[in-house]
Amino acid sequence: MAKIKALTGAEASAEAMRQINPDVCAAFPITPQTPVMQKFAEFVADGIVKSEFICVESEHSAMSACVGSSAAGARTMTATSSAGLALMWEILGIASGLRLPIVMTIVNRALSAPINIHCDHSDSMGARDQGWVQIYSENAQESYENTLLAVRLAEKVLLPVMVCQDGFITSHGVENVAVYDDNKVKSFVGELKPYKPLLNVDDPVTYGPLQLTDYYFETKRQQEPAMEEAKKAYQAIGKELKKITGNDYGYFEEYQLKDAKAAIVVLNSTAGTTKAVIDKLRQKGKKVGLLKIKLFRPFPYEEVGRALKNISSIAVLDRSESFGANAPVFGEIKNALYDAKSKAKLHSCIFGLGGRNIYEKDIEDLFSKLLTNKLKGKEYIGVR
Amino acid sequence: MLPTICFVKEIFEIRIHGRGGQGAKTAAQFIAEAALDQGKRIQAFPEYGPERSGAPVVSFVRISDKQIKSYAPVVNPDVVMVIDPTLIGPVDVAEGLAKDGILIVNTSETAEKIKNKTKFNGKVCIVDATKIAMGSVGKNLPNTPMLGALVKITGVVGLESVNNKVKEKFLDKIGEEKTNRTIEGIKKAYDSIQ
Incomplete structure (x- = not known):
């Protein structure tokens, strides 16, 4: 028990x-x-x-x-x-x-x-x-x-x-x-x-040679x-x-994703906050969903591509930058969707650097922009 | 039984204002753990800032019958507890508090005065937790008496489960006599609410 x-x-x-x-x-x-x-x-x-x-x-x-x-x-x-x-x-x-x-x-x-x-x-x-x-x-x-x-x-x-x-x-x-x-x-x-x-003297081995x-x-x-x-x-x-x-250990968790028109991809605690927002928006009939990455290395490209390929509008939320390049999670999702020949509108959003709070309202706004095609380029959530 | 205001939102949310060292985090944890003992889903977390003794600090509690999914800070609490009344003014303690929410303040002033100072027109409850703590444990430790007031006003958890939590956490640390006096302070604050 x-x-x-x-x-x-x-x-x-x-x-x-x-x-x-x-x-x-x-x-x-x-x-x-x-x-x-x-x-x-x-x-x-x-x-x-x-x-x-x-x-x-x-x-x-x-x-x-x-x-x-x-x-x-x-x-x-x-x-x-x-x-x-x-x-x-x-x-x-x-x-x-x-x-x-x-x-x-x-x-x-x-x-x-x-x-x-x-x-x-x-x-x-x-x-x-x-x-x-x-x-x-x-x-x-x-x-x-x-x-x-x-x-x-x-x-x-x-x-x-x-x-x-x-x-x-x-x-x-x-x-x-x-x-x-x-x-x-x-x-x-x-x-x-x-x-x-190394301590098995009957079978001597060398670790870390040149x-x-x-x-x-x-x-x-x-x-x-x-x-x-x-x-x-x-x-x-x-x-x-x-x-x-009794719990599942998938490479990722899909939450209300199957019929979603707009989806957020994110990992760690913000996935929980996103679920809370999805529950609210689903009650209002909005078709929104989440893909929460659990296993990031090795990265499950094929499976992620399959899970996301029919969703028209996707925002990938990264809590870190890769300065001068695609943010870490965004880059992987883009790779996965290329392989899956997806035509999704894919957006990169940076949030929460240095512990900047992300509120349910921020995620709600993001879903609303995704559903109305109002996202342009790379987005910074909560930056002044 | 959760208090009636809880059913408006499915998740009952509390925000606690104090100063570093006054036990705002501990108070949040006590309430949450007492609720967990009653079979609830809980969250208790502080908003970490520069952790200096005396600096304004905030902690949050969420209690629900269902899984709590959000990890965002509490924005629209059902109840706000102010452990240190000198925070009223420098901090907008009533921010985001619903009109039908409750503001519980440790003060020797009247509820009317607190209403004027906070510009909060909903229910304001006062408890002189500092005086009660000075009388019971002989130290300015108002956080535990505040819990007595919270329990009486909201019924969010039973008085007994808070007392059990205090015993569980304090007995080994401060001994039986001081633990009993802490519980006595909680009861006094509980009884002081009309």
């Missing part, structure tokens, strides 16, 4: 980590990730988990320690935000290049400058090509469940996984979270069977099928998790 608790998104992630009971956690505190590690450190201090908690002096060291421990054969987890993720940058590619199944909670926060502690997605979106699987979470419940799924996924395909949630909005907001039975979750997560662990023009290309080439495999494994593992949670 699930127990309904009042938890923040940060506590929900820590709750998943409690049930996973990783061998090693190496982390450095940064707002708004801090309460994830604060809660987990409490579990460690109280002896509720058996994890080795390594207090490091920076995020570069945190990810380095994670690489070492994961290569050694230990189930390894961490969490960070914003500048912390930026400081990990060099080691992110090492984790994926060495095919280490590290799971990391990202509590999304803006990058400097100007310095800002609030939510946007420039941190994780900036890291989207570092070879990590990326799963985005609408709320505390999804953050919790995605973390459970991520551990199995990472270890199945030998790739590191980021599970993202919105800073403050999700991480610091209290809501109902169904926490599933410890034993059921533990048997779902299972034991790590490490692939060629590969120049001879083998580097081949090693990198192998990361691509691993990502393709991750896409399949995500669904298979999701089906297993559904037996415990």
